[in-house]
């Protein structure tokens with residue numbers, strides 16, 4: 453890893469200077485509290501719903517205006533040809549960069565600008581940006597427009613307090629995290645935006661809570677398993693071969709052998725919630741026999757022996773597991789079932805795969821954010837790992853950059869829920885942590 457422009461870090465002789473800077477940064481953030489709220493509201497009021505990917509250009513233009521005004525040079529990047537990109541719903545991304553007075557490390561804040569569908573159960577306007585009882589409400593408030601706003605205000609506060617800084621600050625707002633990130637971070641990483649020679653530290657302000665550092669995530673493997681049979685009249689099932697009964701045998705094998713095995717496989721990754729500190733497998737869907745009747749059809753279904761049955765499995769993978777062995781384990785299970793059932797045949801189709809990733813606790817960005825949390829919140833940070841994936845996968849695998857964490861305001865459980873909100877104090881505290889992180893990494 454390139455860590456350029458080094459100087460002595462830490463406490464000791466720099467104590468007085470860094471204390472003065474810390475006080476100055478706290479004052480700069482306090483002075484920007486109303487602006488932080490207004491910025492969060494403005495972002496919520498641009499409904500960047502995904503799918504299908506609405507208003508991506510609008511939010512990038514809005515952010516471009518804001519950050520150009522703060523002295524950043526801004527590029528808008530359309531992920532042309534990426535999954536889901538179309539002229540109707542183009543996948544726009546925004547990357548803003550501000551270089552300091554001298555060369556040095558680049559600290560990059562990456563937020564996704566897309567939000568998930570609204571759903572039912574709201575008591576406030578999901579795109580109104582309502583402020584009530586110290587909270588900003590709306591779809592995307594915590595996941596993750598509050599985090600994006602906090603990173604922008606943190607950068608602006610740091611630049612005001614320390615205009616002579618070393619290195620560079622980048623802020624990106626990227627598309628499609630909620631649908632895999634292919635038109636967002638994956639595209640940018642493929643084009644070299646996260647190459648270790650141009651970016652050294654990445655912070656993703658996902659809503660992990662202001663005192664937690666998220667080091668990475670488990671891996672995932674989705675596959676479709678199909679059992680095959682032979683169609684026949686339902687009154688004479690002995691003339692056919694029932695694919696649903698074959699699948700029943702597969703499910704029984706999972707219950708008896710596979711699930712107990714997975715439950716006993718524990719990880720040292722600090723995954724939250726704790727129930728996810730083991731290998732897991734979910735059956736996301738099952739389909740067998742005739743398809744659902746078309747709308748408006750009121751007659752009976754026809755009697756047939758089903759010749760196809762499919763399940764989609766969602767296997768979450770630990771860093772201690774070999775992804776190839778995870779796949780081989782499923783294949784071996786299917787072979788065991790096959791050995792017991794004459795005429796049984798099956799197919800496994802791989803759908804999607806993400807490798808587990810976890811940044812080292814000793815990595816510079818982890819240690820720096822940890823010290824900033826201790827100073828701002830007067831408590832030690834908690835180190836966590838996410839049970840599901842987020843854009844760190846692309847930064848790690850395609851971008852080859854390991855010095856990356858998720859850190860940001862908001863309560864993860866509120867994400868994707870009705871009446872989603874982010875706390876204003878949580879945003880200002882996180883912004884202070886982010887500004888202090890910039891100070892430690894980039895202040896002269």
Ligand SMILES: [Zn+2]
Nearest residue numbers: 595596629658
């Ligand atoms: Zn998110």
